[in-house]
Amino acid sequence: MKVTIKDIAKKVNRSITTVSRALNGYDDVSSKTKALIIKTAQEMGYTPNTFAQRLQKQFTDTIGLILPTFSPRFADPYFSELLAGIGNKAATLDYDLLVSTRAPGEQEIEAYRKLIEGGRVDGFIVVRTRKQDARIDYLIDREFPFAAFGRSEKNSDYSYVEEDGYYGMQLIAEYIAGLGHKDIAVIISDPMLNFTGERMSGLRDGLSSHNISLKNEFIRTGDLTQKSGYDNALELLKRSDRPTVIIAFNDLMALGAMSAAQELSLEVGRDVLVTGFDDIPMSEHSHPPLTTVRQPVYTIGGMLCEMLIKIIKKEITTHQQELFKPALVIRQSTGEVDSLSEE
Amino acid sequence: MKVTIKDIAKKVNRSITTVSRALNGYDDVSSKTKALIIKTAQEMGYTPNTFAQRLQKQFTDTIGLILPTFSPRFADPYFSELLAGIGNKAATLDYDLLVSTRAPGEQEIEAYRKLIEGGRVDGFIVVRTRKQDARIDYLIDREFPFAAFGRSEKNSDYSYVEEDGYYGMQLIAEYIAGLGHKDIAVIISDPMLNFTGERMSGLRDGLSSHNISLKNEFIRTGDLTQKSGYDNALELLKRSDRPTVIIAFNDLMALGAMSAAQELSLEVGRDVLVTGFDDIPMSEHSHPPLTTVRQPVYTIGGMLCEMLIKIIKKEITTHQQELFKPALVIRQSTGEVDSLSEE
């Protein structure tokens, strides 16, 4: 049924060795037969059997990505975009991408081990790094190729890409302080995550240079979902001493916070300002459009992929470490004049 | 480095055949050695080499999914959710999911062919079926296992799952007509897509039973993105005879339409009503929350996956065809009273 190298060999009356070598462009086969073989392969519709190839060459042309998520039903556009960035780059470089999801913990490391032992992948992309990151410790220990989206507190002796969260939050702080606000609430993310600390420091430092400090009651922890932004904002805004600004640690929570405000008939951008972090596509088309910090997730995904493949191919041996300077994107959720409705 | 069956064989002083058979639970190996072998395999951290297995058994435990999308950077939550549904079900059934994206056309079929010929996948899930669908024709012709999300005009002699788009749009039509509106605009999807026709008929029939007909100027075609919803709605709403209702063929376009309305200082739910289709997670938390038709995409993804695997394993031989009755979800974008702000 399926055409193998053997069928071609028989047809052109050569050994399978020659066919293989012709197809792989070795120069110890005459250009005449090489042409013939390639033409015949074409005609017969030959496609090499990937598994046989991978078994023989001892690599898999596959990179692994295990999304750390509690619910398998992650609808986070941030991850979709990252995934698209990684996946598309992988495809252009002729790599497969093997994706699965696993909640942080025991099972997670086991999943990494299985893929490595089973010879399933050549390397990993590790995302959403944590302060203490067992995945990174494990991979370093095993000396298995990987590239990470984000640093880790303990051990940063590996290749990574990250946005400068400290700087990003400083931008927000400067901007908000510049608008004269003082009653500022913040919805942060899980303190285990490495970027939470980064962003918090940036925010604190940025505000304190304007002599503003965050009240403890105005610091709430969300789980990066729209719902948690909504819930937290609702509680904040129902207080008699409600804040005039809500700074969320990602866009999804910011969007949730805007809904909460609108639910309470507050006008976002006037009665309360809201900012996010990430600049997911939706944030440009929300109402009002969201002021946020742009993190080029799609691009970062591509870079990570490229970086990892270079590591796998041993094209680079030193650790590559990229720290992006993110940019502030000012939109109407912080009160900028709406360019369309001129009133 | 990596533990193979051979290493185990040496350790327990048995042949590799015995080890293999023990590990696979055959009963022609004594329970004592079976136990020993399993224990040793555990201890040595053995994980079978997937590629060797797949080469030998002639199947791949992999299902293919080629997303038909023009831009590889698809951030459509609809697809994310479908993907999650398929992927998670596949994982629980011990199947891999091989995903790639390809724009409709020549290249698309070629991608299918490559995966089949290369023995990469055991079957496909085909999504977003078209009226004339070359993918389906090809797969039927090749007699290759597949399950589709949606029917096709020409040839529906295969296994599929679909929501009843005709019925869904009828629900919308009834509801809107019941509210007394007559100036109704609609943002439809590409007429090539099979569901476009279904939904359009449902809408037309539903409205005409209330003696309402759609004006041609009020019918616009979008590409299912938020931006196209925004653009189309903007044009519709700037007319002097602007419609009082905008019915979008998916949620993303509906959300875009809401932004456009708000941009023009129209209150959604009062000055103009907006409806969607799909009920993506975001629609519940938009402002105002979106009235739409619930399509359980996550579940459908899982069903498709299950269906396909049964076909692959030849557990079913007749074509399974499921048509979901979707449900109307009424929210504030069509003027329902907001339950929280009691005023």
Added chain:
DNA sequence: GTTGAAAATCAAAACGTTTTGGTTTATACT
């Protein structure tokens, strides 16, 4: 203590490639 059947084990082939280490054939040089 044979015998025969059942239980336990195994050697070898196969899956479709690539790679190794040749051998054969053609070509060029004395």
Added chain:
DNA sequence: AGTATAAACCAAAACGTTTTGATTTTCAAC
């Protein structure tokens, strides 16, 4: 014509499994 060199080709091994078709061992029954 003989030899060295280069060009073209190829048989066999290898990758790590599963499967086929034995062969060996055990043990009950005579």
